[in-house]
Amino acid sequence: MTRQNNRALMLLIAGFTLWSGAFVLLYALQALGCAYGWGEWHRPILIVAYVVSLVPLAVLAWQRPNKTGEPQTSLSLSALWANRAAFVAGILVYLPVTFATACI
């Protein structure tokens, strides 16, 4: 496998790997906040975690899998769009942590 394909393959799995990590992080913060009674700090912490989680996803979504001069392959194109899908999925799926009831 060429170096370009290696890089594209890593980028292909990077977006949704980060996405799932952020999902677990937000889930944990929501549960811990309720268990330990973070009170009025709970929501701001969740919102900050939401925004911070989206930063690496946004970077990946704008990252060109092939360097300047390298030809675009189906793998690099798949990596680019998989990462863009992960970013949009992050915005949508994590959004409820900013407003939905966290604790009962």
Added chain:
Amino acid sequence: MSPVLKTLCLGATPFVLAGCSGELSTLDPAGPRAANLALLWWVMFWGSVVLFALVMILFFLAYFRSALLARFTPAHWIIGGGLILPIPVLVLLTGTALVLGEQLLPHGQAPLRIGVEASRWEWRFTYPNGVNSAEEVVHIPAGQPVDFEISAADVIHSFWVPRLGGKIDAVPGHVNVIRLEADEPGTYWGQCAEYCGEGHDTMFFRVEAHPPEVFAAMMEDNAGE
């Protein structure tokens, strides 16, 4: 289809439809929270019917009117069918579930809180005045939200009154709260909804909803049962 199979299928239809009503039917709601859940079910059901019909129409066209679809390229199908079609559908369904789900939650304090302890294989209810109910019957006022504080003594059970609202786990060492409300006085059956051993299938209980003044009189008489 063979005549025997056809007769069997047609004969079985009323039994399937019978699931739409009855003592333990979520599709026969008797309170606002159960109504939310039933509405969500219908939204999902009709959404799936529309999508199924759409796919079948395209399928039909592909077979019998293929010239009509010849102008679409594979990219059109992937973008249109794979992205443009499912994203709004999923956003709409998730949004509906979020809005309806939020309304189920016990925000603030309900006027009445009843303790529930599940154990193999029975339910024990405790009223605010400390009286325990017997014979697995719990009395509530109709037309008022009631919070049930649910826990378990041994294994995980699940508290479920399908005509009044959703189900919630009864977990040993932890209290879960669910808010239920009955629109009208009547009897509503509940059951354990988490397999908990050999007596699970008979772990029923009954919710008796009374006019508020009757319920208040029962509480004053210390008549938990």
